[in-house]
Amino acid sequence: GELPLDMQVKLLRALQEGEIDPVGSKRSVKVDVRIVSATNRDLAEQVRDGRFREDLFYRLNVFPIEAPALRERREDIPALVDHFIARFNIEEGKRVAGLSGETLALLTAFDWPGNVRQLENAVYRAIVLADAPFLQPHDFPAISGISSPPMGETAHGDSREPQGVSAAAQSRLSDIDLPPLPDTPIRILDERGHLRTLEEIERDLIQHAIEVYAGHMSEIARRLGIGRSTLYRKVREQGLEGALKDAG
Structure with missing residues (x-):
């Protein structure tokens, strides 16, 4: 144009x-x-x-396809937000489980003049700055006009599940594909206190990485410091194809 x-x-x-x-x-x-x-x-x-x-x-103009503006397909907003949350959780190492009901209503009602790109940027900013499991209206200050948590919330946010959160969002707290908390390291000793073999430790590490990074092989290989072809070979050798399929 x-x-x-x-x-x-x-x-x-x-x-x-x-x-x-x-x-x-x-x-x-x-x-x-x-x-x-x-x-x-x-x-x-x-x-x-x-x-x-x-x-x-x-x-x-032989075969035109018109993509409607986001404000004309508001029903897509929850799925898009879920996608962005899952993606940015992995990229930024966060543990955001979803939106409060009030926040979802806020995002759905907004007109999004910048369409999907604007929504993506807004969710990214909220994820980076979030300090509670569920995103609240104050995490989207440009839309809500609220720049700080309401009085009464702690400095680290309210960890309770807010009213109006969907069951799917609540369940994501327990099964979200994110790096686990620091108290779950890969074991190097067996039950008798002896060193485990390198093969056993490597298998656990690769399986753990598959779960943490949701089966994204490029990211797993980068984090482990090996090539993708090497990673695929090790997955086959260690019999982890099932874990990879489940993560995907």
């Missing part, structure tokens, strides 16, 4: 004639391409205003 008119001519020629003129070359080059394009502009209006070529518009 912002392509200059002179470049629109060149793109149209590439689509219609299947030819382009490489920079510095005196000969045209035949190309066979398929174009997938996206814009946040109203191209029909751009055509009427003379800012977009009509012939190029119809050439591109």
